[in-house]
Structures are given as C-alpha cells and as structure tokens.
Amino acid sequence: MAALPPPVAAIRVAVRRALTDVPRDRPVLVACSGGADSLALAAATAFVAPRLGVAAGLVSVDHGLQAGSAVRAAEVAQWAREVGFAPAEAVAVQVAGRPGGPEAAAREARYQALVGAAHRYDASTVLLGHTRDDQAETVLLALARGAGSRGLAGMPVQRELAGVVLSRPLLDVSREQTRKACAMLGLTPWEDPHNTDDRYARARVRAEVLPVLVRTLGPGVLDNLARTARLAAADTAALDELARVGYAEARITPGGTRSAGGTVDGLAVSVLAAMPAAVRTRVLHLWARELGASPAALSHRHVAALDALVTAWRGQGPAHLPGGIRATRRGAELLAEQDGGLVAERDGGPVAERGQGPAVE
C-alpha cells in the first residue's frame, strides 16, 4: 500500500487530535467555504470522524456577496453529501444592513449561521479551517495596530460562542499543506477573490508582507509568528486569571451598590494601585464591561483614562466610557455614573439605566 502523502497525513492527525475530546453522542459540523483550507479540513474530517465514532455534518455559508456564491455553496454541500457528511447544508445569510465594515458584517453573519446550524443539529463543535498562515497574518495585523498581548495571542485553538465550541484544528498546518493535500486528493478548491483583493489589509499582508518576511528572515518566520501567538495566549490567560481575582478583591460592596441592570460595585483605589499595570488595566477593562460598555467600543484610550484616575490622580474630571458612562474618582474609590444618574452608587443613590451587556461577538 502506498504511504499516505505527508500533507494529507498531517491534516488527518490534526483533526484526530481535535476530535479526541468531543462528546461522542453529539455531531460536529465542518464550516466549509470550498477554499483549500476548509476543503482539506472537511476531507480529513470525513475520513477521521467515522473512525472515532463521531457524526459529522458540514455547512457552507452563502454570503450572497459575489456572483455564483449560491451555486458554489450548493456544490460544496453536494460534494459533502457524497463523501458522507450528514447533514450537509448550504445556508444563505443576509450581510447588508449589519453594523461595521463589509468584512466584519460577513464574519458576524457567518458565525451566526454556523452557530444557528450547530443549535439546530445539537452539534457540540464547529470546526474551522484557519491555518498557521492565517494565524501569522493575524499576529502581524495585531502588531501593526498596537493591539497588545491579547491581539498577539491571535485566534484561539478553541473558544465558545453561544454554547457551541469553535475549534481550529489546522492552526499548526501551513496553507501550502492544505493546498497540496487538496491536489493529492483530487479536490479542486474554490479561490475566494477576497483573498487577493488588495483593498483588504489581510490580503495585502498575505500577498506582500509575508513573502518579504520569508525572503529576508527565512522560512521559519511563519512558524515563529504562530508560536508568538501561542506564547502570548498562555500569558494572556494567566493575566486574565489574575485580573479576575484582582477584580474580586478591588470591589467595594459595603451597603450594596446598585444600578438598573443589577449591582455594579465601585473599586478601591488602594487595591488597584498595588497591582502590576498589566493586571490593573485588565481589572479596569472588566469593570468597564460590567458597567455596560460594549467590548467592541472599549479601546485602549478608555482604559488608559480609567488608569489615570488611579495612577495619575490630580483631581481630574471623569473618564468617559462608551455608552455614556463616566467613571469618577471620589476619595479612595472609583465610582461610575451614566447620563441620567449613578451606575455605581454607594449607600443607595439614584439608579441609572444600564447599557446593553457585551455583544455575543
């Protein structure tokens, strides 16, 4: 018997690892655009899942943004049925009318559709085809916009969205390997025109920046960028845990502090001041989110203004947060108020409407 070509074997190993811990009594779904990455992922899943006793379905999302997208999604679903996926669906989504740029709107619509399908079929997990190269691009983009260690951590191997695990088995597999695997399996991937459209920063990084880095620094640079993401992810997880503990310690509850959306405590300045900056800024971020500031709108600038109330106090006015929230220092405490009243008021002050909690995605 001929040996399995290395790219096919590497992708199967990665998928096997990802499926080892999924519940055996619920299906998984592969999110497949028809591109090389998710096609290679789907082919490997079709092989591995039945051998592990895991039912596997596939969803291809039609964003309706390009001519022929519905046909492509239907073809992917048809191929999936032929190789044994059940269910195998093409799902059309409405991208127009969503907030944010076109890329963000398409992503939001796609994740909604994928999670919706997972709920419909009681799937525990959705498998995504992001590769090491996607991770390297994500790290570079984060570095370029000054995103800090959370951004450098790139895409997580796993995260949960609305009760569904989003899993990325191919983060250690190169794009070259997914292309080769498709070719070796006789699969013809769809080429997404967005991937080469230089209006998108990611496409420019892919086409121009990464090749220069590889040429000047050597081929190991992509692995190194992906390793940076893993290291930063571990650091971030540790700091987040310290921040959760620190947040609990800094909260002030005497007499209870109230808001319309529940109790939101103030914070003790002395406890905050004793924390390392990396922990303190995370605590302030957590607090701002609990006050109702949307995570998407909450920026480094907002957190820096909150931090200045602790570390550069000179009697300045409030720090303004998204959602009309103002955080003020009163003596040894940070308290917050919102247009129309106090959000965190000790000893029962006026009660304000709270903004909506964090968006799902």
Ligand SMILES: Nc1ncnc2c1ncn2[C@@H]1O[C@H](COP(=O)(O)OP(=O)(O)OP(=O)(O)O)[C@@H](O)[C@H]1O
């Ligand atoms: N239209 C779609 N339908 C289903 N899943 C999708 C779709 N578009 C993207 N995905 C999922 O998200 C992953 C990342 O997609 P993205 O377009 O950002 O990267 P990519 O490297 O071009 O992936 P691919 O080669 O699989 O298209 C895909 O691998 C796939 O799992």
